[in-house]
Amino acid sequence: xxxxxxxxxxxxxxxxxxxxxxxxxxxxxxxxxxxxxxxxxxxxxxxxxxxxxxxxxxxxxxxxxxxxxxxxxxxxxxxxxxxxxxxxxxxxxxxxxxxxxxxxxxxxxxxxxxxxxxxxxxxxxxxxxxxxxxxxxxxxxxxxxxxxxxxxxxxxxxxxxxxxxxxxxxxxxxxxxxxxxxxxxxxxxxxxxxxxxxxxxxxxxxxxxxxxxxxxxxxxxxxxxxxxxxxxxxxxxxxxxxxxxxxxxxxxxxxxxxxxxxxxxxxxxxxxxxxxxxxxxxxxxxxxxxxxxxxxxxxxxxxxxxxxxxxxxxxxxxxxxxx
Amino acid sequence: xxxxxxxxxxxxxxxxxxxxxxxxxxxxxxxxxxxxxxxxxxxxxxxxxxxxxxxxxxxxxxxxxxxxxxxxxxxxxxxxxxxxxxxxxxxxxxxxxxxxxxxxxxxxxxxxxxxxxxxxxxxxxxxxxxxxxxxxxxxxxxxxxxxxxxxxxxxxxxxxxxxxxxxxxxxxxxxxxxxxxxxxxxxxxxxxxxxxxxxxxxxxxxxxxxxxxxxxxxxxxxxxxxxxxxxxxxxxxxxxxxxxxxxxxxxxxxxxxxxxxxxxxxxxxxxxxxxxxxxxxxxxxxxxxxxxxxxxxxxxxxxxxxxxxxxxxxxxxxxxxxxx
Numbered sequence: 001x002x003x004x005x006x007x008x009x010x011x012x013x014x015x016x017x018x019x020x021x022x023x024x025x026x027x028x029x030x031x032x033x034x035x036x037x038x039x040x041x042x043x044x045x046x047x048x049x050x051x052x053x054x055x056x057x058x059x060x061x062x063x064x065x066x067x068x069x070x071x072x073x074x075x076x077x078x079x080x081x082x083x084x085x086x087x088x089x090x091x092x093x094x095x096x097x098x099x100x101x102x103x104x105x106x107x108x109x110x111x112x113x114x115x116x117x118x119x120x121x122x123x124x125x126x127x128x129x130x131x132x133x134x135x136x137x138x139x140x141x142x143x144x145x146x147x148x149x150x151x152x153x154x155x156x157x158x159x160x161x162x163x164x165x166x167x168x169x170x171x172x173x174x175x176x177x178x179x180x181x182x183x184x185x186x187x188x189x190x191x192x193x194x195x196x197x198x199x200x201x202x203x204x205x206x207x208x209x210x211x212x213x214x215x216x217x218x219x220x221x222x223x224x225x226x227x228x229x230x231x232x233x234x235x236x237x238x239x240x241x242x243x244x245x246x247x248x249x250x251x252x253x254x255x256x257x258x259x260x261x262x263x264x265x266x267x268x269x270x271x272x273x274x275x276x277x278x279x280x281x282x283x284x285x286x287x288x289x290x291x292x293x294x295x296x297x298x299x300x301x302x303x304x305x306x307x308x309x310x311x312x313x314x315x316x317x318x319x320x321x322x323x
Numbered sequence: 324x325x326x327x328x329x330x331x332x333x334x335x336x337x338x339x340x341x342x343x344x345x346x347x348x349x350x351x352x353x354x355x356x357x358x359x360x361x362x363x364x365x366x367x368x369x370x371x372x373x374x375x376x377x378x379x380x381x382x383x384x385x386x387x388x389x390x391x392x393x394x395x396x397x398x399x400x401x402x403x404x405x406x407x408x409x410x411x412x413x414x415x416x417x418x419x420x421x422x423x424x425x426x427x428x429x430x431x432x433x434x435x436x437x438x439x440x441x442x443x444x445x446x447x448x449x450x451x452x453x454x455x456x457x458x459x460x461x462x463x464x465x466x467x468x469x470x471x472x473x474x475x476x477x478x479x480x481x482x483x484x485x486x487x488x489x490x491x492x493x494x495x496x497x498x499x500x501x502x503x504x505x506x507x508x509x510x511x512x513x514x515x516x517x518x519x520x521x522x523x524x525x526x527x528x529x530x531x532x533x534x535x536x537x538x539x540x541x542x543x544x545x546x547x548x549x550x551x552x553x554x555x556x557x558x559x560x561x562x563x564x565x566x567x568x569x570x571x572x573x574x575x576x577x578x579x580x581x582x583x584x585x586x587x588x589x590x591x592x593x594x595x596x597x598x599x600x601x602x603x604x605x606x607x608x609x610x611x612x613x614x615x616x617x618x619x620x621x622x623x624x625x626x627x628x629x630x631x632x633x634x635x636x637x638x639x640x641x642x643x644x645x646x647x
Contacts (some may be wrong), residue, residue, distance in 0.1 A: 005398045013428040021416070102412025106470070109376055109406035111398045268495040321378050322369060 003113070010112035014120025015127070022090060022128040031086045032132050036139070043140050043181050045069025047147050056193065057109045058284070058287055061152040062159060062255045064144045076251045079133075079246045084133070084174040088195045091126045091178025093188035096318065100188065105321045122179055122309060125198055128196060129171040137164050154258075155287055162254050162291065169301050170247045174199070176308035181318070202242040208240040228272075232263050246301050250294040255283035261293060329481050329512045332465040334384035337370050340372055346536040348383065352481075352514055357507055360516040361621070362533030368516040369409060371533075372485055373516070376406055388424060389480060398471060402430065405474025407486040411466055415459035419450060419469055422458055428573045437542050444476035448502055457577040464482050471502050482506050484515040488522050499527050505643030532625065543559055548619025551628045558590040559583075564609030574599045586612070 007050045022028050046067040050060065057063060068074040073081070095118070098104040114270060141160070145151055152160070178195050185191040222228045239245040245282060249262040259265065267273065285293070330352040337345040351496040352358040360368045365442065373379040375386060377393030377400055389398045402447070413422045420441055427437040448468040453461070461469065469485060472481045488496045489505065501585045503526055504505050506513050517523045524530075524544055532540040532547075539549055553576070560571070572580045574596055581589040590596060597614055604611045 009398070010429045010431075012427070017428075101414065102408065102410055103414060105373075105378065105408040106406065106411055106413075106473070107426075107429070109377060109401055109404075109408070110426055111431070111535055113397075118618045153475040208504055320373075322373065 003112075005113075007113045008119065010116040011120050011123075014117055015124045017122030018094075018121050019127055022299065023064065023131075027089060028128065031089045034084045035086060035132065036084065038163040039075055039136055040139060042072050043070050043075050045072055046074065047143070059156060059159075059257060060148065060150070061141075061156040063142055064140055065160070065251070066255050067165065075210065076248070076255065080170075080247050080251075083133075084127070084166060084199045084244070085172050086195075087125070087171050087174035088178045088192065088199060090128060090162070091132060091175045092182055092192040092195050094125065094179055095119045095182040096186055096188050097182075099186060100264055106272070108321055114317055115313075118179075118313055121173065121249060125175045125179070126139050126168070126172055129175065130168050132162060133171065134168055157239045158287055159254050159257075159290070163251050166250050166254065166294075166301070168300060169252070169298065169305060170243060172305040173243045173301055173308065174306045174310065180308050180312035180315075183316045201323070202288070203244045206242045207239065207245065214238040229263065232266050233253060235266070236263065240297075240300070242260060242305065243301065246297050249311060250301070253270075253290055253294045257287075257290060257292075258282055259290075260285055278300075328389050328508055329354050330358075330386075330514065332371070332375070332384070332386045335371065335374060335378065335386055336383045337374060337382065338382045338461050339368070343536055343631065345374070348536070348538055350531050350541060352512055353528075354508060354512055356528045357503065357513040357515065357526050358529035359530040360533060361518070361520055361523065361530050362539075363518050366537040368533055371459055372406075372483055372514070372516060379595065386459065387557060403479060404481045404483060405477045405479030407467070407470040407474060407482070407484045409505075411470040411492070413458040413466060413469060417459065418455050419459055419461070419472075420454040420455075421446065422469070423473055423476055430477060433508065433516035440476045440478070440600065444472040447497070447505070448472045448474055462495075463499070464491050467491065467495070470497070474506075478507060479511060481512045481514065486517055487515055488517060488519060510586055520625060524621045528591045529600055530621070532628070534629075540624070543622075544619060545622060547621075547624050551624045552619055556592050556595055558592060558597055558600060559587070559593070559613065559615050559617065560590065560604070560611075561587045561613035562604045562609045562611045564604060567604065567607065567609060570603050570607065571600055574603065605627065 049069055050063050050067050065075045144172045181191040181195045218234050222231055253259045333349050351488045374381050375388055377397035381394055388400045389403050390403040393400045398488045423441045448471050450468055459517045488499055507516045508514050518536050529543050568588055576596055577590050579591040583589050
């Protein structure tokens with residue numbers, strides 16, 4: 001049985017209305033200032049460090065994103081921590097507020113499908129975050145040009161753009177999760193608390209817990225390098241259940257051309273270096289090869305965003321409209 | 324689909340898990356008619372309405388709205404039907420006009436037509452002064468009227484109103500009912516649901532009384548009155564004059580005379596005996612102070628109908644208590 005008409009009729013209207021709500025709402029203004037102030041703060045202190053230590057670094061500009069001042073997190077770790085918060089702030093009441101305001105059945109009695117409402121809300125949220133992240137990204141680049149006094153090279157720009165896109169995908173994962181909770185929980189407060197709880201668990205507790213859980217599945221004694229690598233593989237597999245870990249792996253490779261594998265930082269933390277046959281240690285990787293290294297992780301992140309959205313979509317389609 | 328009916332429902336059924344919310348409901352709504360779905364909360368009125376709009380799946384049965392199947396052609400149905408949900412909600416942070424603008428964009432009206440329609444609709448429900456006020460400041464009655472304005476703006480052929488008068492004060496109710504009568508005069512068919520029988524009795528051409536997901540009674544209020552209350556006419560008369568009661572009892576067709584107060588009599592008859600009663604009073608040089616015929620009341624019909632079905636009445640009373 002085919003439905004009449006397009007599922008996307010009214011999509012643009014819903015999206016523009018939601019976008020206007022986000023951009024004028026006090027909630028978004030507070031979240032945006034929080035992110036902008038924190039991010040610019042760490043970039044500024046990072047710049048002081050960069051000036052002192054690495055004058056002849058060929059990828060000086062990328063250090064803006066990864067380097068930080070003494071005891072402070074870097075720009076990308078601030079993003080990794082705060083982007084989920086903003087996404088949850090946007091998404092936790094997207095659907096349940098329509099129910100609680102009793103607007104849902106009135107809107108759905110207009111000639112549109114539920115698909116348009118849900119897609120419109122998701123896209124508007126993602127667009128809001130994109131606007132914020134692009135503005136922030138431009139500010140960082142601008143700050144870099146002003147303080148370092150040199151323009152970024154083409155490859156640096158390409159890598160920074162790739163990082164921006166990955167950050168937007170990362171935002172999409174959390175937005176889809178928040179949207180799912182706004183569909184499942186009728187109360188906005190419950191949805192927000194559950195989403196924030198999961199966020200704290202995945203960003204703070206999970207990185208501490210996952211090595212212990214992984215240890216259950218691997219032997220304690222590591223004798224050969226191959227064993228070590230498989231051991232690290234299991235560790236990573238567990239850590240990657242947190243979107244923040246995936247995000248960290250991807251931007252770590254994108255923003256540092258000398259990183260040849262996502263396991264390299266882990267090995268380095270054990271005091272080991274990754275030696276690949278035929279590769280010169282420490283030599284930068286070409287742009288496309290860096291992309292290749294993180295392609296699976298990126299696809300994984302896109303897939304999890306789609307999966308979360310689809311789960312929410314199916315539940316929403318089956319829900320009764322009456323309160 | 325006949326020419327005269329805008330809604331035809333046949334054997335409409337909705338089950339949730341094991342429970343049956345609507346049980347083989349069959350009714351039609353004619354063009355330009357005001358049709359009332361009456362009954363206590365939880366009797367299946369709202370579920371029936373949602374099925375008509377394609378907002379909830381139909382378990383079994385057939386329904387046709389303006390010739391369209393709401394399950395297969397929901398957009399065609401929703402484009403032509405206006406819906407006022409039970410305690411309608413609007414975006415509090417938007418103005419009344421902006422709320423209507425959003426709906427108008429969803430429907431797909433172009434900007435000039437949109438503004439004309441919004442202005443006209445707000446005028447018609449008496450909200451023109453509040454067009455640029457935030458809905459957050461609106462009273463319940465104003466929100467209901469804004470909901471009716473939305474239906475007017477849409478240019479709907481059918482208006483489906485779920486509990487339009489619930490929670491309103493008598494003044495707001497009267498205003499709302501006047502607007503609903505206005506729908507009829509513009510040729511819009513109205514389907515309204517309510518658990519307050521007396522209030523909507525005056526506007527409905529025909530009603531269906533719901534009980535536990537079924538239609539217990541259907542027809543015009545007068546028809547139901549005759550069917551359930553035994554076909555009698557009740558004429559109240561207030562006049563003075565000795566022996567009036569005895570003389571009135573002799574009028575052909577009068578089956579009984581009842582004294583209900585000082586100088587007040589109630590006649591039970593099988594036809595309208597007001598002319599003869601007046602003539603009698605005048606003939607004995609009495610002074611006629613009041614003469615009126617009682618319209619059958621829905622409440623009376625309801626009570627009488629379920630008095631003969633104690634089980635159902637219990638269910639009704641339960642429902643009514645929850646409604647209160």
